Amino acid sequence: MRANRSKSALLYRQLRRALQSGRYLPGQRIDPGTLAEEFSISPTPVRFALYRLVGEGLIDDHARDGLHVPLLTEVALRDLYDWMERLLLMACEVEAPPEVGAGEALPYLPGGPRGDPVKGTWQLFDAIARAPGFRPLHHAVKQANDRLAPVRRAKRGLIDQPDEELARLGSHWQARDMAALRAGLRAYHARRRQLVPRIVALLVDRRDQQP
Template sequence: MDAIHSKSVFVYGQVKRALRSGRYAPGQRIDPATLAAEFKTSPTPVRFALYRLVGEALVVDQARGGLHVPLLTEVAMRDLYDWMERLLLMACDIGAAPAAGKTDQRELASADDDPIKLTWQLFDAIARATAHRSLHHAVKQANDRLAPIRRAEQGLLKHSFEELSELKRRWQTHDMPALRSALRDYHERRKRLVPRIVALLSDGSDYLHQ
């Protein structure tokens, strides 16, 4: 059983990274047997891993239709952006817990850094600092679901790195009113792009490999 658990944890991590990177197209079926062959294991740990991802809303179970990458409609995508915005604004209202200590003061290194990873890290830090585990967990899940969407949106946004740098500066200086305003603007810009992002994700464009 320990071997199955270990293999399941490994497969879970690998598939989760693939989902976050956009390796799988929206609506694509994920076949446990194919993954079992890829990772040289039996279907059992693969299924354990996939159903853990179902619980995180990164995979959907269509019963007889099998397991699939979620298809995001415009309504669902706006809802997801709105959910992340609300969670982060809540984190701003709560503020950093005393036990959280100093926030990470590392600067965004350069425009060559991956903005998707940097965004994930910043939003995670804002939530983690509150010391509210449920809020942090919700932000982590929303972060994971938004990762492939953020990769698609990059080609549609100008000055995204500067925008992210400004968000981090507001966070590091503890200017919560300015951070709240910047987070609202950040998400509003993306909500306006939802039809174009959905189209990119639906037509299998090469945005993921740019």
């Protein structure tokens, strides 16, 4: 039993990273048998890992149709963007100690490295939520971050100049200019809400093209 739990925990972490990286697209079916074969483990730890992800909202259980990466409707995606915005604005209202996050190696900060804007967005939003030291808030942002990661990965071509947008947010965060950061976060999420119909149509099209 302990060995199964260890294998399940390892697979859970690998699948979570795979979902964030875009290996599985929204709407894609995830087959437990294929995972068991791929990772050379028995079906039991695979089921444990998958249903842990189901509990976190990162995978949907469609009963007879199996397990799928969530494919959000327009209403659900707008709600998720609204929720993330509200959580981040709440984090910005809490005065964090000045030493929190000091020297943090985040991408897209002034003078820092550039790279993957999807990963950079996850890291920046996580840092903003972690700074107040309020665990329930940080946990809620992590869950929303994880749910949005595959969407961000799939819709990259729809957003103009994401690097510059993220760099501006990072600059406001590094300077602890919370008024500018709040305004930037509102603008960031407003842009994405306007694109919701196109994002959902793109995700549906990609799902339908899957073999």
